[in-house]
Amino acid sequence: MKHIFVTLFSLFTFVNMQAASVNYSINISNPNTHYATVTVTVSGISDKFLDFKMPVWAPGSYLVREFARNVEQINAIDASGNKLPLIKTDKNTWRVTNTGKNTSITLSYELYANEPSVRTSIIDSDHAFLHNSSVFMFVNQYKNLPGTVKLIYPAAWKNAATSMDKSAENTFSFADYDILADSPIEIGNHESIFFEVMGVPHKAVFVGANNCDKIKFTADLKKLCETMAAIVGVHPSKNYTFIIQNVEEGGGGLEHLNSCTVQMPRYNYSKPDKYLSFLGLCAHEYFHLWNVKRIRPKALGPFNYNAENHTHLLWVAEGITSYYDELALYRSGYWTRDQYLSALSSAINGVENRYGSKVQPLADASWDAWIKEYRPNENSINTTISYYSKGQVVAAMLDIEITASTKGAKNLDDVLKYLYKEFYLKSNTGFTDEEFTIAVSLIAGKDMKPFMDKMIFSTEEIDYKAYFAMVGAVITDENSGKVKAWTGINSEIKDGRLLIKSIEKNSPASKDGFSVGDEIIAVNSNRIKTNLDDFINEIPVGTPAKFLISRAGLIKEITLTTEAGKAKKYVIKIDSEGNAALNKWLSKN
Known part of the structure; x- marks a missing residue:
């Protein structure tokens, strides 16, 4: 009954x-x-x-x-x-x-x-x-x-x-409702361009005045979209829309199920570096069409719109996507191999030179995005790491590990193809931490849990030399052996005043009593108005320097003793051209 x-x-x-x-x-x-x-x-x-x-x-x-x-x-x-x-x-x-x-x-x-x-x-x-x-x-x-x-x-x-x-x-x-919420609307008198990728109609609308060469941009955007679509090999949309907000200043983007919104300073299209950076942003948001909108952690759909949706896997959603948006510039021919390796080196330097990378595991960076990544303060450099930047670096190491383990037969592309098939086409359920590890292990042909435990759930140092050696590359620190004065002070000029924006943990400045918000007036009786680092570099390491500062409207004098700088400056070079894993990792196909 x-x-x-x-x-x-x-x-x-x-x-x-x-x-x-x-x-x-x-x-x-x-x-x-x-x-x-x-x-x-x-x-x-x-x-x-x-x-x-x-x-x-x-x-x-x-x-x-x-x-x-x-x-x-x-x-x-x-x-x-x-x-x-x-x-x-x-x-x-x-x-x-x-x-x-x-x-x-x-x-x-x-x-x-x-x-x-x-x-x-x-x-x-x-x-x-x-x-x-x-x-x-x-x-x-x-x-x-x-x-x-x-x-x-x-x-x-x-x-x-x-x-x-x-x-x-x-x-x-x-x-x-999920589709309504994930389908932004732009209304006005915008200009549009059109193209197709894998037979799917694409449209880009330009909001606001701009100096974009629409013919060139259409060809470039189409090429990048084709490169991104080839990674998974299937296009899931009936149509796709780019909403391009041309702004006075700013940037950023946001992905949606069958569209994205991106910002571009309106007159930067004619500046080659800015233009390429914008193409990379478009590639990033476009690739979310697969990675996070379909290939997604379980927590990210269907959504709970009433509260935070926590996951350890934002590094997959954003870090892997960040890895591919730069790789796409190389695969599409906008960057040479050396330019790509230089960009990857910069990403590694950004992670390794941030104290927070020693404090916050990547899983925690993902989980706590709601209260840390999106709510930074002056101490964030000491306590957090971005799941975008470190996620990108870990994605590169993961790609190398898979490529080397399979002797060039597989790479990270194959993981994404597998996840798309199993967790979107078959079930549309999303995956857990464990299911992601199982998928990676299946493609790599070995147990990848030790990799995940180290890279995602701990703050252990990454052995970059060992990883790049797998693909016939070498990574060196150009700062090794160099002695450069270091204070730990990060400053900014605001309203004509030189202010301390942040202070690195365990640095000379943190030990000697400086505070965020202090106004630096003079060092060793020399008025300082602009670049503090240029002046500090002239002081021998270990030499005390007298700072005149203003704190809460009161003048103070603090003595700081500089130490040898610890910043890394990694550079990646190819050592063995015939390496099968290298050919797979940096293949343009």
Whole structure:
């Protein structure tokens, strides 16, 4: 009898879900105010109440941003326009009581949007960029339903770009809330370029003034996308959209299921180094189409939008992607082999010269991203390491290990192909730490748990010489044997003052009583206004130096005794050209 009841209940729930629908609209009638009116209508329901929730974070950006803070003037009505009781039950939830037997409830609210970034929304006189997890609420039990979103905007705006399917004029459809939240919308008068990769239509829209050579950029972006797509060998999208925000200054990007948003200083396209860096950013966000959006840790989908989603594997999501975005510049022919090795050397130097790499394991860097990576302070250099930068370095070592272990038969590409097949195409479940290690071991042909334990869950030093020797390369420290004065002070010029920004742990400055925020006025009676390091380099190591500083408005004198610098400057060179593992590792195929 119990079994029959459960079956009938499940059937009722299924039928109810099938009958229900969720539809949104956003009305941007006066963009100058940065406000929009948002409605969400849930129909075909019999619930006694509905809890409408605003996400607290944006997938891909691991920080609780409290999007509910931008919501006001909330109202709920039934299908006849009668107001329904509404109360707020927690920081991001509004409960609507269904008085009577209403089968349709509409919630409306005013949304303030004036945060110009890739992870938030902005509405102004020129355009609207909607990062949908910061715009649209959801009802948890109806989150898996398909629906539509209707856009209402000024007639002067001619274009709306998104990766969602167009179902009617200015109306787009989605299969579930996760897809809506992960499909940003750009509305305005943007210019677009088009190309195909593996038969999949691609579009890039340019928001704001810029000096981009669109013909050249189209060819370059297409080439990079083809390089990235070849890694897994299958393209999962029906279409793909790049939203390019051309800004005065800034940068960064954010991945989505079938699109990405990237920023570029508007007049940097004509600067070769800046242009290549931007291509690398585009490659990074594009590769997330596979790595993290489909090849993903279990914790990263379906999402819990109400709280942090913790995982040890952000180094896979971001570190491996960072490894491939630079490798793609080499594989696509934009970098020579020496340029690529120089970039990898710089990445290693960045990790090894940060004190936090000795303190925080990569797994912890991933897990604590919510409270550390995205909330840095003046002491972060001593306590944390980025899962981007160290993840990139570990990905390189992992690629080398696999390539060497299989004598050039396999590499990290094969791991990603396996994960895509097993954990996306077959199950779409995501993987655990253990399952990732098993997959790597399978491709490498040996137990890779010792590698993971050392590289991911500890802060043991990496034996770079041993790893690069596996592929016929040598790595040397050009600073070895050099004596250079070191204080441990990292400074910045702010409002014409030379201020201490951070102090390295166990450095002369930390031992001798300096503090972050101190203003450096003079050293050995010499006025210092700009570069402190240039002056310190003229002082012999071990020689006391008298600093005149200002702290909290009071003048102090502190004596600092410099020590020999500890910074590494690694350089990678190829030693054995005929190495099969080298040929596989740095193959362009």
